Amino acid sequence: MQDYSIGDLAAQSGVKVPTIRYYEQIGLIAAPPRTEGNQRRYDQPALDRLKFIAHARDMGFSMESLKSMLRLAGHREAPCADVDALVAEHLAEVDARIAQLTRLRTELSGMLSDSHHGTVADCRIVEVLSDHEECGCEH
Amino acid sequence: MQDYSIGDLAAQSGVKVPTIRYYEQIGLIAAPPRTEGNQRRYDQPALDRLKFIAHARDMGFSMESLKSMLRLAGHREAPCADVDALVAEHLAEVDARIAQLTRLRTELSGMLSDSHHGTVADCRIVEVLSDHEECGCEH
DNA sequence: CATAATTCCTCTAGTCACTAGAGGTTCAAG
DNA sequence: CTTGAACCTCTAGTGACTAGAGGAATTATG
Helix, strand or coil, X not given: CCCECHHHHHHHHCCCHHHHHXXXXXXXXXXXXXXXXXCECECHHHHHHHHHHHHHHHCCCCHHHHHHHHHHHCCCCCEHHHHHHHHHHHHHHHXXXXXXXXXXXXXXXXXXXXXXXCEXXXXXXXXXXXXXXXXXXXX | CCCECHHHHXXXXXXXXXXXXXXXXXXXXXXXXXXXXXXXXXXXXXXXXXXXXXXXXXXXXCHHHHHHHHHHHCCCCCEHHHHHHHHHHHHHHHHHHHHHHHHHHHHHHHHHHHCCCCEHHHCHHHHHHHCCCCCCCCC
């Protein structure tokens, strides 16, 4: 059961050193034991927990959700439905965002195919962006 | 050509009053004319511009991209190729975002379908998120 | 027209999730 | 045992807002 310095932990988890200290400060991870010289020493579970955090963060979970999940993960007898709910909630968010972006994609690619005629003044995107704005800048 | 107070603008655009002032401060929107009593009065193009900003922000565009698009919209005689390039760039961004979210969606829905209605202890979601972590905490 | 309610003004400071830097201490390689 | 990398705490800065104080202007009502 070797232990890790904060730098080792950062290297293993992909979470930067100051961010690890920040997570400790806000109570997302526990304060680890220190050496005689006051340096942090982490064990394997601490690393796993940090990896969990990093992964969930990458997946776009909010800090709020993260905290909920960590709290739940710490209570092995808690009903799985609670975690399900969190994931389902996030899934719904993701679905909504995908739908939104797909609509935008259609709009953008339509603009691209329409905009091959001369200057910006003729482009549909400019119409969309500035509508009937009479350009105030001089050129 | 009626004009709007900042409150009207907020109501019409869905962007909050302090946020509008903030946008002006960082140069995202132009400082509008003022009344005798120093209150901002906006016109229709200003409202359109703000609506666009709100829309693009909702779509997840960065402020950077927003600024590019708005800058472009102000140069009506710029060659259309510039528009193409910018729109294509944003299209690529959108595509990447959709791809990323789709991968995430797969992962999330996989978690949901795999998890059974037991307790957190045997919930696959927690396993997936903690990357095969064997929970080391005590309870 | 007067007054009251509402909206507006500027300014400072707070939020979140970090990131950067100063100034100093400890650890590990040679 | 020395040196240099990594560590420590602390403060302050970032982006994109949001909240509040204290006061002036505008609008609605009597």
